[in-house]
Amino acid sequence: MDQTIRVGVNGYGVIGKRVADAVTAQQDMELVGVSDVISDYRITAAVSRGIPVYASTTEGVAAMRSAGITLTGELHQLLDAVDVIVDCTPAKIGASNLEHYRAHGVKAIFQGGEKHALTGHSFVAHANYATALGRDTTRVVSCNTTATVRTLTALKDVGLLTKARGVLIRRATDPWESDHSGIMNTIVPETAIPSHQGPDAQTVVPDLDVVTMAAKGAHTQNHLHYWTIDLTRPATSEEVLEALSAMPRIAQVRSSDGIVAPNSTIELMRDLGRPRGDMYEVAVWADILTVRGEELFCTYTVDNQAVVIPENIDAIRALAGTVTDGAESMSRTDTSLGVRADFLTPAPHPDRIYPTARART
Amino acid sequence: MDQTIRVGVNGYGVIGKRVADAVTAQQDMELVGVSDVISDYRITAAVSRGIPVYASTTEGVAAMRSAGITLTGELHQLLDAVDVIVDCTPAKIGASNLEHYRAHGVKAIFQGGEKHALTGHSFVAHANYATALGRDTTRVVSCNTTATVRTLTALKDVGLLTKARGVLIRRATDPWESDHSGIMNTIVPETAIPSHQGPDAQTVVPDLDVVTMAAKGAHTQNHLHYWTIDLTRPATSEEVLEALSAMPRIAQVRSSDGIVAPNSTIELMRDLGRPRGDMYEVAVWADILTVRGEELFCTYTVDNQAVVIPENIDAIRALAGTVTDGAESMSRTDTSLGVRADFLTPAPHPDRIYPTARART
Amino acid sequence: MDQTIRVGVNGYGVIGKRVADAVTAQQDMELVGVSDVISDYRITAAVSRGIPVYASTTEGVAAMRSAGITLTGELHQLLDAVDVIVDCTPAKIGASNLEHYRAHGVKAIFQGGEKHALTGHSFVAHANYATALGRDTTRVVSCNTTATVRTLTALKDVGLLTKARGVLIRRATDPWESDHSGIMNTIVPETAIPSHQGPDAQTVVPDLDVVTMAAKGAHTQNHLHYWTIDLTRPATSEEVLEALSAMPRIAQVRSSDGIVAPNSTIELMRDLGRPRGDMYEVAVWADILTVRGEELFCTYTVDNQAVVIPENIDAIRALAGTVTDGAESMSRTDTSLGVRADFLTPAPHPDRIYPTARART
């Protein structure tokens, strides 16, 4: 058994709490603690579950203590006790933390809200685990970019991808929010084309020919992506689905199984007993995906809160350098989290073979 | 140890799947199987989790088998193998099932979508467990009515209740739905006053002086109730909160802890690791509740998908007659499901005493 | 014909643009101009319609001119040219404008976002036109408070009102907004009881016994109010409807005519050709309203953008002192705006008598 990686999480919000739980689920990692500045139910829930809580700032110490939070210490003490810190603070704040992490000699992972230039390396496990090995820092790209890179590299790996043009309908705000970024009864286009996700994907895979347009839709969870993709040659839907399924963390759903929209995938995750109802996979609709000659048209949905969690776990191993083979790290992560590599919808019974799967043989 | 009650669930939808899971969590119950007519992801998820699935109709057998569902048998075979069937079929269908259940000598629990007259007994555990003991049938009232009865009987128990006037803002449809009953960007008042919930509460507690008005709000989970209540005498907020807390299955939340709306309670349930993010408790806002002389004003939120689950479990024991003391049954149920009797928001640390709790001593 | 009142509007937003249009519709008023600091489509639309536009601040002059807006002048020039200024600037900003108005000897009307203390007088035409006569300032109360005062004084006028307890489900944000105060898929209770509307109604009618509770619903237009009202004696629904109809600016709708929710009233206003689809009346559901002994239960909807517009017009006349009889002013206003005093839904044909109306004779 390899050495245990000691991990801290700075910022206990949407991503931070999921990273903390996922770290706890790894046999080769130890969650030393989480750090934040708030005193609301999120932090008291962490305390009640026995997670050591640190204050991110000195002012935070007083505020949190006076609110009755049992503090294990301050962030600098957490940094002294970990090998890797996962920074899940709000966008732009992470950048100001980097020096702090460096001063403690701690390796650091940032999220997609920070700029690529902060770390000089942007991470999606399947695409570039190797180049992150042993680095001091990396940046796990955002939910939309992660899904984009997974999908397009799956096609690129088998030599099918020429170029991709995407329309990304993002969820407007998180489901627990009631006062931030909410839009009501409209859909808001981003004011620039390309939207940032296309160029962001190129920070991971520079030679992708990808352009994205994006809008905020009036719903609170999951993104929906539409792609028009030029293939290198005429292909069949079965070939494309096979290429996508070869990529762990892309799974298939079917509208004919009752998965008709992002909210059905959320219900399915609950039915499968996933913690918080999280979906780590990109869920592509196998029975909507269409190929016409050399053109591929498809749509998938992305759980904006969960899709980057497996990537964060792999990034920890890559920086720590304890697992040199990306496929081995991804396999450990996916097994521990129950990630499915083929169908999200359970097959009706063990003998059942989906038409698509059958067509592949 | 008492005898194991063999339980079946007919109708594997929003309520049925939760009842099935809750039955599995009871040491004194065995889930023999579930029955339905559909073949979509909900059923395949049940099969994948090892739950025996039966077809509710003979036509269903062919349809489900051709869809690849592994069937354990038909509903009549399930009925031959159980002591109690919990009918969770859509509203109005349950009524037509009653003769079927009787013919098999099986005790039956119906849901709030059926009329009181179907069983002649409507059930909320705290209010009338005793009168359900050994009966052949009962009906667990709807989510809104269950919450109403819990709250008003808590005040009635301590002699505080004179009369209650409520406004119930219901969720318009379930979160997984995308084609049924959805309203968008409006709020739809019910066309009759009183709405059915007030009279429905009186099927459980006949002498309640309660009138309700109701509307559907443009959200997909949880109801929000507002009450104006005449007390029998001037009281303090602390007295009222103490009376509510004395009722298991009513718990307190505070907006000052960041629980500012029903969607924050859902996030909290996820943070607490509840299965499917379910909240079994009525969540009353302790820091909004106000008493002015003999008038009480308060608001709470109700998880429409989960609040009746504990009642269904208690109803099983009541009909089976294996536990004669309602308090004992409720205690078993609540322990198995992790129901909290006081605060939903975890106390920041063990020594922390909420002001309200302190005021009580 | 009485003298023409010269009117300016400071703040050309939701309320300001409607006041400007309504002033234009009065034979005894002249819209001298509107003032603002923005340069977006709202202002260019005003310019394109020939409305003189002024800059509210000196900095605004440069910004608006550089954006190509044709300016007629600055606010101080507008103030020199008017008898009455209607301040429709965002909440709290109005207060800082008062000295400016006084310095120019201009009478000023503020909106409900300002505190009562700013003017010492809060206005609803039917309730207290007389006390505003000739004053230098008044404050037209907010949409929710206006509707509350109209309804409760209608009952008070005929000696029926003892006390009123209301639940107010507010629209969360305006329909044109996409970045302010939006809530999504939830309903947010106000954290204090009483909510401010009850006490605010008492700034207009001090002896009202009224308590309100309020929440924001997930829709973008119109409020929905529910009331539980203790009457002074047993009454009939017909008596109550007759009392409400005696109040201009309260009109009846019926769910049996297809008006089933606030969004149907908006469609009706469009069908009736109302400018911007505005509804100036409180729309009470006649066939939902219920009386039980001495208790009245009812619900109505309020167009938050339009309901205060008639009150602003009357307030202008009251301050100017040109019309001493409130009923005369209200009549002029209502005629010019097409306000209906009885039924919002057109009677099917001239001979048609609504059952309710018939019952009254």
Add this chain to the structure above:
Amino acid sequence: MDQTIRVGVNGYGVIGKRVADAVTAQQDMELVGVSDVISDYRITAAVSRGIPVYASTTEGVAAMRSAGITLTGELHQLLDAVDVIVDCTPAKIGASNLEHYRAHGVKAIFQGGEKHALTGHSFVAHANYATALGRDTTRVVSCNTTATVRTLTALKDVGLLTKARGVLIRRATDPWESDHSGIMNTIVPETAIPSHQGPDAQTVVPDLDVVTMAAKGAHTQNHLHYWTIDLTRPATSEEVLEALSAMPRIAQVRSSDGIVAPNSTIELMRDLGRPRGDMYEVAVWADILTVRGEELFCTYTVDNQAVVIPENIDAIRALAGTVTDGAESMSRTDTSLGVRADFLTPAPHPDRIYPTARART
């Protein structure tokens, strides 16, 4: 002056009432009456405005009369009195009406809910007015298809269009609806690619190379289209905008003017005094539109309730054969309805030249 075309409208819903109003606005048309089977507020509003109302069915006569509706007659009487009937009945019902219209020798226009085969001719004024001249029937294509044809033919006219790939985010239901097709807090992809709009556009312009994918978004008015378009040669944004502006009924908006989403266009229409707040134009975002080499990326919004109204008016003239020149008919229609050919947002002042327009010279 040419002869007056006598027009009837069968089906007085979302489209029918707008067609009726638009017919009334034409100097060369007379609205003889409208026909329907309902008795709700929509019909009583028509009666109250003096529009002759007919019953579409014999059963309708009794029902409408008993509801108090003043009927002018039955549909067959309306058909005897008109030259052209515009069928605006719900999708699929129109087909069964065709024989009825033929039996009365009346020319008939159907809407996009009917199949192309019903009439053998599908209509968008700019694209194929000439081929509709003197025909007995035509079909005005749906709102999404109308917008698609307008935009793509504008590019085709100037020889710029190679192929177009679109993602259409439709409004889920109409704003006045509260019980039909509503989706809440999700986005629902259509289960087939191409969605029907692409092939439908080819019923109007057969040689368009167009593929569409579509989803229903959680809002109630206006569609948002995204296009990736291959041009025949490298071009500039200015060239493309000039080509679009050359097409009447495509107008420009700018996010920099505060028009940031479909709901701002609705507010703008209200500010411009449009009846019902209707937008007849396709509103393309000039400052989002981007050209990269030979690829064009753009987004526009479409008022699903209003965009087909001008086409219906032109279709009436085409079938009647009174105006042989499509451009002349479109000009009459657009003038009468106030359709803007260039910018929807009013220019700040007469001298103002938008940068884009300036760049063109």
